[in-house]
Amino acid sequence: MIHAATDEVLEHLWYAVEENRQVHSLGDLGADIDDASFRSAVYELVADNAVDSSLQLSDTGTQRAKRIVRRHRLAEVLFFEAMGTGLDDAESSACEMEHMLSDVVVDRVCTFLGHPPVCPHGKRIPGGDCCRLYSKQIEPLVMRVIDLPVGAVASIAFIAPKTLARLEKLAAFGIVPGSEIRLVARKPSCVIAAGATSIALEDEIGREIYVRLR
Amino acid sequence: MSQPDSPLEIVLIGNANVGKSLLFSRLTKRHATVSNYPGTTVEVTSASSDIGLIIDTPGVNSLLPQSSDEIVARDLLLERKENAVVVQVGDIANLRRTMLLTLQLAEMDVPLVVCLNMADELHSGDGDGTVNASALAGEVGSAVVAISALRRWNIGRLRDAIHCAVRPTAAVTYSEAIERAVARLLPILPPNLRCRGVALAILAGDASLRPLLPSGIVAACDEARESVPQPASMTIVHARVAAAEALIAHAGAASTRRSGNVRERIGALCMHSVWGMPILALVLAFAWYFVGKIGAGVMVDWMQATLFGKWINPNAIHLLKALHPPRFVFELLVGQYGILTMALTYAIAIVLPVVITFFAFFSILEDTGYLPRLAVLLHRAFRRIGLNGKAVLPMVLGLGCDTMATLTTRILDSKKESTIVTLLLALGVPCSAQLGVIMGMLAPLGAPAALIWIGITLGTIGLVGWAAARVVPGDPADFVLEIPPMRMPGITNILIKVAARAEWYLKEAVPLFIIGTVLLFLLDWIHALGLIQRALSPLIVHGLGLPAEATNAFVIGFLRRDYGAAGLFTMQKAGHLTPNQVVVALTVITLFIPCIANLLVMLKERGARAGWTMAAFILVYSFGIGALMNTMFHLFGVVL
Numbered sequence: 104m105i106h107a108a109t110d111e112v113l114e115h116l117w118y119a120v121e122e123n124r125q126v127h128s129l130g131d132l133g134a135d136i137d138d139a140s141f142r143s144a145v146y147e148l149v150a151d152n153a154v155d156s157s158l159q160l161s162d163t164g165t166q167r168a169k170r171i172v173r174r175h176r177l178a179e180v181l182f183f184e185a186m187g188t189g190l191d192d193a194e195s196s197a198c199e200m201e202h203m204l205s206d207v208v209v210d211r212v213c214t215f216l217g218h219p220p221v222c223p224h225g226k227r228i229p230g231g232d233c234c235r236l237y238s239k240q241i242e243p244l245v246m247r248v249i250d251l252p253v254g255a256v257a258s259i260a261f262i263a264p265k266t267l268a269r270l271e272k273l274a275a276f277g278i279v280p281g282s283e284i285r286l287v288a289r290k291p292s293c294v295i296a297a298g299a300t301s302i303a304l305e306d307e308i309g310r311e312i313y314v315r316l317r
Numbered sequence: 318m319s320q321p322d323s324p325l326e327i328v329l330i331g332n333a334n335v336g337k338s339l340l341f342s343r344l345t346k347r348h349a350t351v352s353n354y355p356g357t358t359v360e361v362t363s364a365s366s367d368i369g370l371i372i373d374t375p376g377v378n379s380l381l382p383q384s385s386d387e388i389v390a391r392d393l394l395l396e397r398k399e400n401a402v403v404v405q406v407g408d409i410a411n412l413r414r415t416m417l418l419t420l421q422l423a424e425m426d427v428p429l430v431v432c433l434n435m436a437d438e439l440h441s442g443d444g445d446g447t448v449n450a451s452a453l454a455g456e457v458g459s460a461v462v463a464i465s466a467l468r469r470w471n472i473g474r475l476r477d478a479i480h481c482a483v484r485p486t487a488a489v490t491y492s493e494a495i496e497r498a499v500a501r502l503l504p505i506l507p508p509n510l511r512c513r514g515v516a517l518a519i520l521a522g523d524a525s526l527r528p529l530l531p532s533g534i535v536a537a538c539d540e541a542r543e544s545v546p547q548p549a550s551m552t553i554v555h556a557r558v559a560a561a562e563a564l565i566a567h568a569g570a571a572s573t574r575r576s577g578n579v580r581e582r583i584g585a586l587c588m589h590s591v592w593g594m595p596i597l598a599l600v601l602a603f604a605w606y607f608v609g610k611i612g613a614g615v616m617v618d619w620m621q622a623t624l625f626g627k628w629i630n631p632n633a634i635h636l637l638k639a640l641h642p643p644r645f646v647f648e649l650l651v652g653q654y655g656i657l658t659m660a661l662t663y664a665i666a667i668v669l670p671v672v673i674t675f676f677a678f679f680s681i682l683e684d685t686g687y688l689p690r691l692a693v694l695l696h697r698a699f700r701r702i703g704l705n706g707k708a709v710l711p712m713v714l715g716l717g718c719d720t721m722a723t724l725t726t727r728i729l730d731s732k733k734e735s736t737i738v739t740l741l742l743a744l745g746v747p748c749s750a751q752l753g754v755i756m757g758m759l760a761p762l763g764a765p766a767a768l769i770w771i772g773i774t775l776g777t778i779g780l781v782g783w784a785a786a787r788v789v790p791g792d793p794a795d796f797v798l799e800i801p802p803m804r805m806p807g808i809t810n811i812l813i814k815v816a817a818r819a820e821w822y823l824k825e826a827v828p829l830f831i832i833g834t835v836l837l838f839l840l841d842w843i844h845a846l847g848l849i850q851r852a853l854s855p856l857i858v859h860g861l862g863l864p865a866e867a868t869n870a871f872v873i874g875f876l877r878r879d880y881g882a883a884g885l886f887t888m889q890k891a892g893h894l895t896p897n898q899v900v901v902a903l904t905v906i907t908l909f910i911p912c913i914a915n916l917l918v919m920l921k922e923r924g925a926r927a928g929w930t931m932a933a934f935i936l937v938y939s940f941g942i943g944a945l946m947n948t949m950f951h952l953f954g955v956v957l
Contacts, residue, residue, distance in 0.1 A: 267548050268383075272797050274554040275378035277414045282558070290590035292696045292706060294800060299411035299574040301800040303588075303693045303706065308795060 107202050108144035110171050113153065114201070116160050117168035121226070126158050169229040174209050175201040176222035176229075181212055183223040190223055206231070215245055246316070249293050249309035251286040257314035258283050264311045273308070276300055284314065323400050325369030327479055328393055330422065331406035332414055333376025334801045336434045338362075340406055340466040341373040344476075348817050349373055351810055352683035355799050356710060356728035359386045361393060368476050369402075375727075380421045380514060381523050381550065386727045388525050394425050395510060395529065402428045402482040404475070409433035409448055409463055410574040416561035419457055420489050424514035428482035429459040432475050437465035439572060446572030453568040458486025467807070488513075489560040492552060495520060498541045505534050516541075521550035574802060584803035587690040597694065600687070604678055605756065608749075612674030613757035620666035630658055645842070654841055660834035663883040664827045671753025672822050673815060679717050679749070680814040684806035688713060689798055696796055702779060703786020705796035708738050715746035717818075719911040722746070723918045733791030739923055740785055740931050743915060744938065745778040747907050750826070750879035754886050755903055766900045766957045773904050773942065781938075825914065830880055833873040840872075856940060861905060862947040863898050864888075870906070877912040896957035901946050908939035 115132040119125075126132060129141060148154040153164030160168060178200040182193035204212070210233035213219075218234045221227055245260045259280045264270045278284065278297050287294040287301060293309035295302055327344075329337045333355030341349045345364040350357055355376055363372040374393055375386035382388040394403065405422055407415030415433065422429055433448060454461040460478035464471040490496070495517070502516040510529065518526050519538045530538060546552065565571075586592045634651045642650075651658045682688060688710055696706030707729060715722035719742045726735040726742075747755060759767045786793070840846040850857075850868040857868045866888065874881025885902050888894050894902065910916055910932055920928035949955070 267550070269795060270548070271381060271550050271554070272378075272383055272795065274551065274558075275381065275383065276797075276799070277417050277558055277561075279551075279555055279558050288585065288588060288693075291588070291593065292693045292796070294588065294693060298413050299408060299572075300414060301802075303689070303696070303796065303798045303800055305705070305796040308797070 108140050109148055109153075110202055112141055112144050112148060113160070113164060113168040114171050114175065116154065116158070116164070117172050120160065120165075128158070170206065170209075171201050173213075173229045173231060174204050176226065177209060177212050177216065177219070178204070179222045179224075180216050180219045180228070184219075185216060193223065217246075245313045247310050248284065248286055248295060248312040248314050249289055249306060251314065251316075253286055253289060255316065256283060256285045257316045260313045260315040262312050264308065269308060269311070273312075276302055278302070278312075284312075324365070325479065326372065326398050326401040327369050328372045328374065328401060328403050329406055330374055330390060330394065330403055330418075331376060332378060332408065332411075332418060333799060335376070335406050335408045335411075335415075336466045337376065337406045338373055340404075340432070340434065340464075341371055343466050343469060343472055344368070345371050348813060350814065350817070352680075353686040353801050353804050353806075354683065354688045354710065355801065356386070356725060357683075359724055359727045361389060368479055369400075377418070379418065379554075380425070381518060381521055382525050384728060384730050391525070392529075394422075394427070395515070402430065402479055404479060405429060405431045406434050407431060409436050409439050410446070410572050412448065412453075412565050412570055412572055413558075413561055416457075416564055417557055419485070420487060420557050420560055420564075421514060423457070423459075423485040423487050424489070424512060424517060426484060426512035426514070429457075429485050430475065430478045430482045431457060431459060431461045432478075433461065433463045434466055436463040436470055437468045438574070446570070448570045448572050449568060453565075453570055456487060456564045456568045459483055487560075487564060489556050491517075491556045492545075494545045495549060495552065498545050501544075502538065502541050505537055507531055507534075517553055520545055521553055522548075580803040580805070584686060584690060584800075587687055587803075588693040588800075593690075593694040597691065600682070604675075607678050608671060608675045608753055609756035609760060612671045613753040614760065616670035616674065617667055617753075617757060620670055621662065625662045625666045630662065633657055648842070649835070649838055652838065654834055654838035656831055656834055659837075660827070660830040663880060663887075664823075664830045667754060667883045667886060668750045668826070668879055669819070669822070671757075672750050673819055675749035675753060676717065676815045676818045677811065680811040681806050683814075684804065684810060686801045686803045689800045692798055693800065700793075702741075702782025703737055703789070703793055704734055704782065705793060707794075707796060707798050708734055711738050711742065712746060715742040715748065716752060717749050719743060719746060719748045720915045720918050723915060723922060726922065730794035730797075731791055733786075733789050734794055736789050736923060736927060737782060737785045739919055740934075741778050741782055743910055743919060743931060744781060744908055744935050745774050747774075748879065748911055750822070750877075751882045751907070751911075754879060754882040755907065758882075758886055758889055758899055758903060762896045762899060762957060766896055769900055769946075769957075770903055770907070773946070774907055777908060777938075777942070826877060826879070829876050829913065833876040833880055837869060837873060860940065860944040860947065861901050862950075863902055864893055866893060867898075867902055870902070871909075874906055874909055875913075878906050878909045879912075881906050881909070897950050897955065900957060901943050901950070904946060905939050905943035908935065908942060910935050 112132070116126065119132065124131070129145065145154065148164065149156060152161055153167055154160060175197050178197035179193045182188045182196050183190055210231050213231055213233050219228060248257070251257055259278065259282050261280050262270060262273065276297065277300070282297050285296045287296050293304045293306050295304060329341055331337050334353065338349040338358050339351045341362065342351065345366045347364040349362055358373060358375050361372060361374055363370055372393065374390040377387045377390045380391055380394070382391050403422055405419055407418070415431070419431055433450065439446065439448065448463060450461045450463045460482065462471055462475045462478050464475055498520055499513055499516045502519060503511060506515060515526070520542050522542060542549070587596050630651065637647055637651055648655065650656055691713065692706035692709035695709050699706055699708055710728065711722045711725040714725050722742050723739050726738045729735045729738065755770070759770060837846065840849065846869070849872065850865040853868050854865055857863050857871065858865055867885065870881045870884035870888070873884060882903070885894070885899070885906065889899055916932060919931060923931070
């Protein structure tokens with residue numbers, strides 16, 4: 104819990120820097136921050152050299168705060184955009200998640216989401232190592248089969264169809280997660296090839312098949 | 318070889334477009350239509366052979382059926398007799414899907430022979446890989462034979478394997494919950510359905526199985542289904558796919574179809590969003606030239622004017638006159654409504670050349686693999702009329718024969734689509750025989766007349782399809798269509814198909830032509846034809862603005878509309894119709910119900926109520942449009 108309080112203080116200090124606000128006391132960070140547990144969190148942060156006595160972030164503090172904000176905002180995107188929850192639910196769950204995710208998991212989530220630049224509120228998501236790599240090799244971890252370059256081969260990561268019947272129909276052709284498929288054409292209709300079988304699909308189904316590039 | 322007590326029943330089962338029908342022809346020496354697109358066979362066909370009764374079935378993707386033609390194949394497996402052998406036909410270049418079905422067939426508890434067809438393609442450079450049939454046989458536990466039905470490779474070995482077919486030993490192990498539920502279901506299933514395959518289908522929630530289950534066990538089946546984590550269908554399929562892949566890997570087999578060759582590139586161009594349309598235009602232009610100019614033009618002219626007009630008919634009349642028959646007989650045979658001078662002249666001289674040239678062209682198209690690519694190209698346009706690209710297949714087949722095409726609506730995945738396509742086929746898709754006559758009649762009139770006819774016909778398909786999509790209940794089905802590889806059509810198969818279709822035409826259409834002619838003759842003989850013409854004259858003469866004589870064409874058009882069109886064709890040639898009248902008459906006869914056979918199939922496939930409703934709508938619509946055209950022509954002073 105103490106740990107969560109330090110995270111919370113760092114997060115709010117980051118917001119203040121982001122919004123160009125001057126911080127002189129804990130009260131400047133928001134009404135719900137100013138209580139005993141947060142005050143002891145500040146002492147702990149000062150002892151760790153993350154924050155100086157006038158409540159300014161040090162370099163290490165900035166790095167820690169950046170990672171927390173990144174986790175928070177990526178979690179928001181994950182819940183809001185990828186899972187389709189409401190913004191309130193996304194936000195409250197993100198508040199919990201920001202304390203738990205390891206950096207490796209966060210980078211995977213970031214890659215999965217295609218390295219989003221902003222959160223659902225429109226605020227910038229601090230970049231991670233994965234994003235710097237991404238600027239060189241422009242492949243997200245998982246993408247819709249219809250977004251593959253024509254001719255590219257990928258393996259199916261998961262299929263998220265609207266109906267079970269669709270899943271069964273694809274399965275009858277042997278198209279299940281793990282199968283290797285190739286995008287043959289995107290227009291005028293989506294055509295994929297699995298082994299020696301070529302199948303024309305509804306575009307909507309092409310958007311429901313998620314693949315991982317080899 | 319030991320002689321079996323009763324003849325074997327050999328059921329050919331396999332994925333779509335793997336060559337079941339060709340193998341059927343090879344084993345029985347009987348013709349079965351073979352084409353390069355999934356869904357050529359929609360009905361069970363059987364014929365006896367020296368090794369037993371051979372049964373050809375529609376293609377299946379899995380034994381959990383998705384469309385009515387798949388149910389037919391599955392039911393046949395369930396009705397298996399003691400002496401039945403299943404011959405699974407598979408594509409040797411597509412082992413994964415073949416083995417996926419093999420494992421399902423193994424669960425049906427029947428003697429099985431797996432034949433891996435198209436082995437020639439693996440060696441000809443189209444395919445790649447090594448498939449050791451005996452290693453696979455070891456894994457499956459049944460005979461596996463690599464054959465080529467096309468080149469007749471190993472057909473003898475397949476026959477031997479059928480004689481000593483055994484139940485396969487390969488089995489898929491499912492999750493504990495599923496295995497437990499299967500074990501609970503097996504003892505309560507009726508003996509004829511007692512196999513793992515049926516138990517698994519019940520767990521997967523196969524609704525098409527319900528009518529076959531005794532009512533006493535339905536509750537127990539539901540209970541078993543609820544005891545396994547859902548969706549069980551997916552858990553089951555995943556286990557099967559994994560088992561199939563493991564089986565292929567154990568046998569050390571690997572095969573694929575080579576990609577990137579010229580044919581594949583042509584195939585890709587045919588469904589290209591830019592190049593697809595010019596290619597379609599080229600195909601249509603070729604059809605117009607080959608069927609319209611050569612078939613309906615050159616060949617019909619010679620057959621009608623020279624063969625029948627100068628040789629057969631005058632000589633027959635001459636010969637008959639010499640015999641001094643009663644006037645009734647003379648008129649019946651060679652009069653104005655004579656069996657020879659009208660029925661056979663129409664059937665042989667006008668329609669047959671068109672049917673032959675059309676089917677020659679169409680067979681080439683079918684065998685290349687162009688049609689499924691056309692479906693991809695037109696999918697979006699078809700979406701607007703409540704259909705999907707898959708419906709292109711029956712609609713294009715309707716240009717050959719609407720009756721056959723109405724049967725092909727079975728490949729469609731929803732009842733809604735089958736209903737809409739059945740209606741559009743009967744209403745707006747002229748069959749080959751009629752199309753040729755229409756092309757022949759429009760050719761001398763020039764572009765405006767042809768554009769009006771095409772515009773109204775396509776407009777009708779669009780408008781009625783759009784409206785039907787809103788009226789007919791149900792959801793549109795997903796577009797999921799297998800695209801076969803492009804292949805070079807074989808001349809032999811095309812000749813066989815043309816011959817078979819010409820034979821079918823002569824057997825089915827000519828008797829109807831004769832009946833129609835005799836009917837007209839009798840009506841004329843008792844002077845009733847004039848009465849009918851007068852009775853219908855408000856409709857034909859005032860409504861459509863046609864000469865009273867055209868009534869005859871519509872009367873016989875009730876039997877077959879190509880026969881009606883042929884009647885209009887001769888009227889036009891004799892100069893009895895103005896260009897305006899030709900266009901009105903052609904449009905009405907195009908929108909008319911195709912023929913008695915088509916009406917019967919409509920009633921059979923769609924039920925009496927829907928069938929008659931469609932027929933009534935078509936009748937009113939076709940004459941209504943004709944009357945509207947006539948009015949418009951007068952109103953705007955259009956002279957074509």
